[in-house]
Amino acid sequence: MKMPKLVGTTSFKLSALYLGLFLSSFLAIGMTVYLLTWHTLEQQLKSNVESDINRLKAEYDDGGLPELISEINEQLTSIPQNAKRFGLVDRQGRLITGDFNGFNKVEGWQTLSLEETTGKTKEESLNFKVLVILLPNQLWLAVGHDSGYIEDACEAIAQAFIWGFLLVIALGAVGGLYISRTFLKKIDRITHSTQAIIAGDLNHRLTVSKNRDELDNLAALLNRMLDKIGALIANVQQVSNDIAHDLRTPVSRLKFRLETALHSNLSRDQYNDQINSAIAEVDNILATFSALLRISQIESKSRRSGFKVVSLSEVVTSVTEALAPVAEEKGKTITSEINPDLKIQGDKELLTQLVFNLLENAIVHTPENTPITVSLKTVKGNIGLVIGDRGAGIAEKLHQKVFKHFYRLEQSRTTAGNGLGLSIVAAIVELHEGIITLDDNQPGLKVVVSLPYGK
Amino acid sequence: MKILIIEDDAQTRDYVAVGLKEAGHTVDAAKDGHEGLFLAQEGAYELLVVDRMLPGLDGLSVVKKLRSEGRSVPVLFLTTMSGIDDRVEGLNAGGDDYLVKPFAFSELEARVSALLRRPRDTFGQKILQVSGLEIDRMKRTVKRDGQLIELQPTEFRLIEYLVRHAGQVVTRTMLLENVWDFHFDPKTNIVETHISRLRGKLNAGDKLDIIQTVRGAGYMIHENA
Numbered sequence: 001m002k003m004p005k006l007v008g009t010t011s012f013k014l015s016a017l018y019l020g021l022f023l024s025s026f027l028a029i030g031m032t033v034y035l036l037t038w039h040t041l042e043q044q045l046k047s048n049v050e051s052d053i054n055r056l057k058a059e060y061d062d063g064g065l066p067e068l069i070s071e072i073n074e075q076l077t078s079i080p081q082n083a084k085r086f087g088l089v090d091r092q093g094r095l096i097t098g099d100f101n102g103f104n105k106v107e108g109w110q111t112l113s114l115e116e117t118t119g120k121t122k123e124e125s126l127n128f129k130v131l132v133i134l135l136p137n138q139l140w141l142a143v144g145h146d147s148g149y150i151e152d153a154c155e156a157i158a159q160a161f162i163w164g165f166l167l168v169i170a171l172g173a174v175g176g177l178y179i180s181r182t183f184l185k186k187i188d189r190i191t192h193s194t195q196a197i198i199a200g201d202l203n204h205r206l207t208v209s210k211n212r213d214e215l216d217n218l219a220a221l222l223n224r225m226l227d228k229i230g231a232l233i234a235n236v237q238q239v240s241n242d243i244a245h246d247l248r249t250p251v252s253r254l255k256f257r258l259e260t261a262l263h264s265n266l267s268r269d270q271y272n273d274q275i276n277s278a279i280a281e282v283d284n285i286l287a288t289f290s291a292l293l294r295i296s297q298i299e300s301k302s303r304r305s306g307f308k309v310v311s312l313s314e315v316v317t318s319v320t321e322a323l324a325p326v327a328e329e330k331g332k333t334i335t336s337e338i339n340p341d342l343k344i345q346g347d348k349e350l351l352t353q354l355v356f357n358l359l360e361n362a363i364v365h366t367p368e369n370t371p372i373t374v375s376l377k378t379v380k381g382n383i384g385l386v387i388g389d390r391g392a393g394i395a396e397k398l399h400q401k402v403f404k405h406f407y408r409l410e411q412s413r414t415t416a417g418n419g420l421g422l423s424i425v426a427a428i429v430e431l432h433e434g435i436i437t438l439d440d441n442q443p444g445l446k447v448v449v450s451l452p453y454g455k
Numbered sequence: 456m457k458i459l460i461i462e463d464d465a466q467t468r469d470y471v472a473v474g475l476k477e478a479g480h481t482v483d484a485a486k487d488g489h490e491g492l493f494l495a496q497e498g499a500y501e502l503l504v505v506d507r508m509l510p511g512l513d514g515l516s517v518v519k520k521l522r523s524e525g526r527s528v529p530v531l532f533l534t535t536m537s538g539i540d541d542r543v544e545g546l547n548a549g550g551d552d553y554l555v556k557p558f559a560f561s562e563l564e565a566r567v568s569a570l571l572r573r574p575r576d577t578f579g580q581k582i583l584q585v586s587g588l589e590i591d592r593m594k595r596t597v598k599r600d601g602q603l604i605e606l607q608p609t610e611f612r613l614i615e616y617l618v619r620h621a622g623q624v625v626t627r628t629m630l631l632e633n634v635w636d637f638h639f640d641p642k643t644n645i646v647e648t649h650i651s652r653l654r655g656k657l658n659a660g661d662k663l664d665i666i667q668t669v670r671g672a673g674y675m676i677h678e679n680a
Contacts, residue, residue, distance in 0.1 A: 286557065287640060290537055290555075293537065293538075294537070294539070297538055297539055298539070301539070306540065318635065318636075321607075321609055322609065322635055322637070322645055322649075323643070323645060325645075325648040325649055325652055326643045326644065326645050326648045329648060347539070349539060349638050349639075350539065352636070352637060352638075352639075353637075353638075353639050356637065356639070356641065360641060360642050360643055363643060364642060364643065421642070
């Protein structure tokens with residue numbers, strides 16, 4: 001994984017941003033704690049110094065100079081060395097009592113750096129916060145407390161925060177890189193898969209992990225899209241195959257007919273007959289082309305685009321009325337039971353063709369003087385269209401096959417038709433998200449089409 | 456009538472032009488969309504026969520342009536596009552009729568005649584009278600020589616359409632499309648069967664067959680029998 005690529009990823013930038021924000025807050029907190037601590041400790045120290053000095057002043061007020069001196073001396077002996085410093089100095093600056101006199105003779109606070117007094121040796125100097133007051137008779141009193149611990153404490157805090165800061169940067173950087181890498185790997189996988197697909201391997205699919213996060217959802221959706229594309233391509237391929245395979249026969253037939261006519265010595269009328277037959281054959285071929293194209297169009301039609309409300313009751317009624325005389329000519333009666341006002345979302349032209357094809361089949365593929373039934377009603381929440389006849393029926397093992405392109409049953413091979421009628425019907429049913437099944441009409445064929453109402 | 460055909464395929468163009476000339480029309484031809492649009496805007500044609508697929512400017516655009524200029528000349532589209540929505544698209548663009556290639560010339564001729572008749576249409580007329588037939592469109596009744604004839608709704612629509620196009624050939628496809636709103640080719644002879652029933656009712660009592668079968672084309676009712 002190349003670093004520049006990694007650093008450029010959105011996730012890394014995002015991680016860096018979060019890290020930056022966090023570090024800024026961290027710093028802000030650090031500084032606040034530092035300053036607050038310093039301030040608080042200093043205030044505390046100052047108030048201690050003040051109370052000390054006030055006590056001494058009270059002693060002075062009570063018992064005068066001797067009392068003060070005695071108190072100071074007592075303090076000096078009882079407290080640990082270097083914790084507190086006292087200095088009582090006269091107008092000339094001569095030390096009356098105490099352990100230091102190097103302070104400015106000005107009332108107020110001073111910060112002094114005083115040498116440690118541990119016996120003889122001179123140690124490092126310590127910082128003291130000193131308060132100086134002026135007593136009557138020009139006496140200067142100074143009390144100071146060691147403020148070293150304040151600095152120590154704050155330094156410790158500062159150090160802690162600095163270490164913490166560095167640690168957070170380190171963890172953040174590592175974490176950010178890790179997260180980006182994981183994310184980048186996933187994206188890379190998708191990219192490679194997609195490239196393989198573009199290069200031509202249409203059966204390739206993206207891997208979907210069990211995480212069900214957005215990337216997995218995306219991969220799953222892309223897979224479904226690929227499935228759909230695969231189906232469409234297979235569809236087109238099938239049409240091409242069909243055209244090549246099954247149109248060869250009638251075209252060859254046509255060629256033979258024309259060649260025979262060419263080489264025969266026919267009269268003018270006989271030639272005319274041959275030409276007319278040839279034209280009829282060409283019409284058949286064109287009809288087959290149109291039917292194939294129509295099936296292809298129906299199958300690739302975007303679902304429900306252009307669908308309107310269609311009254312199936314009206315469609316079935318008009319088709320039945322149109323075909324009734326044709327049926328009657330062959331002694332077949334059509335009995336219909338059509339519930340009124342059954343409407344669905346769909347394509348009126350296609351639905352009309354659907355019903356027409358099925359009813360025409362019943363008329364054409366049955367013996368004379370047999371009845372045909374048409375019914376349209378609501379069945380289990382869907383619309384059910386049932387067309388039944390008393391013909392030879394279709395053997396159960398052939399139920400799936402008859403919907404395939406160009407399939408013709410043995411008994412029908414001699415009748416007009418190209419074997420695509422049921423394929424068109426199947427395509428229309430599927431476009432409307434319905435189901436078509438064939439049943440035994442006991443005897444005969446029962447075609448059952450179930451169509452959902454649609455939204 | 457003066458007809459303009461806009462078609463880039465020479466064979467189709469000649470087929471149509473020659474046929475229409477023989478039928479007595481004056482025919483001009485254009486080879487591409489721009490030439491066609493120009494001629495249509497200049498000349499006063501009574502009918503345009505336009506191929507949808509043209510080099511330069513396609514047929515739909517030519518007709519849309521003409522319609523946007525307020526021209527109401529009847530337009531018949533020729534096309535290899537038999538898609539489910541293509542026909543509707545053509546009609547929405549301003550076309551009046553739509554014929555899928557290849558077509559029999561008789562089909563083209565019948566539709567051309569039907570379109571040319573339009574201005575003198577019987578649209579507003581309540582009662583149509585032709586050759587002894589009287590059709591009352593309000594009451595939906597038919598009388599022949601004064602005698603009322605019982606007709607089913609489809610039969611009525613059938614005779615009404617034939618009478619509206621009296622004197623012209625009406626093809627089976629035109630009947631399927633206009634009387635039944637069927638836009639596909641049936642396997643069975645549904646048009647013939649209905650015409651035969653209609654004849655049975657109209658010609659009852661040894662009367663002359665008022666509906667003439669035109670071989671290879673369709674049916675016709677004479678304007679004056």
